[in-house]
Amino acid sequence: MTDSLGPRLKVGVVVPSTNTSAQPELDAMRPDGVTNHTGRMVIDDDSMVDAPGFDRVMRGIRTSTHPAIESVTGCDPDCVIIGVSPESYWQGPGSHGRVLDAMRKAAGGRPVAMSPDAINAALSAYDARRIAVITPYLPVGDDSVSSFFSGSGYDLLRLQGLGRPSPAKISHVSETELRDAVKAIDSADVEAIVQVGTNVAMARVAAAAEFWLGKPVIANNTVLYWYALRQNGIADPVRGFGSLLAAH
Incomplete structure (x- = not known):
């Protein structure tokens, strides 16, 4: 059954x-x-x-x-x-x-x-190594994320933290803030944009951003x-x- x-x-x-x-x-x-x-x-x-x-x-x-x-x-x-x-x-x-x-x-x-496994699999599917990353954290959290991706062999071109001061406050990140973060870290040399932090509601923004950027935008909950x-x-x-x- x-x-x-x-x-x-x-x-x-x-x-x-x-x-x-x-x-x-x-x-x-x-x-x-x-x-x-x-x-x-x-x-x-x-x-x-x-x-x-x-x-x-x-x-x-x-x-x-x-x-x-x-x-x-x-x-x-x-x-x-x-x-x-x-x-x-x-x-x-x-x-x-x-x-x-x-x-x-x-x-x-x-x-x-x-x-990490989900993001590695997705970036492999897109054959992307040159990335930009959005996090919900302040520098103390951003540093560990940066070290992880660099240590995993990716060319981390840019990283932007959204500066949320506590776990619950991460969910307060607005779609407007996410849109602006995507714009801030994108450039012609970025092959894919990755967002980490499962309390960030980025699934819809990432899908829309792919349409106007023409490149993968990988939201944490979507990739998991x-x-x-x-x-x-x-x-x-x-x-x-x-x-x-x-x-x-």
Whole structure:
């Protein structure tokens, strides 16, 4: 017997308790026969304006991620999306394999989708190495993101942080701010624009920006869901969220 509403794929999703953007964006992307099941990492809305504050946020995420994964495995999902970005970048590319292995173990061996793998797969699909990146962070967070992409072999031409002071405030980034950030970091030598931060609601802006820029604009929630679908046998084109879901 298969799940009546999710006979093709059941996707577990874990996000911080402060995140109000990932769940509605991922739900809007669901193909027919696919269901999403969300668990929450319980964290405080601590300040991220300096290294000690960012460290407190990271400790909260690390403490609560595995319980959040366990909270969704009870429905026996086919895969799990880890909908949080800082853990993926904070300690650099060398630590990612260890983090991913720990997430898979917590998920009972199920496939796990995390931002670095999803973004690498998307940039490979576009054959793009020269990138510009948008983050929701202040410099303390931007530095770790910059180090991660540079250490992963990308030519990071520009990075713009949107300066949000706490996890919950990230969801307050407006579409106008995102449009302006895309314009600010784009240039003829940029092959693709990448946005990190799952509490930034950028799926619609990224799709529109691709139309007028003529190049890939990769939103964090879109790339995570695309990667989870494609890695688990769902090849349906999903329109309205840019070229990644529609054509790859």
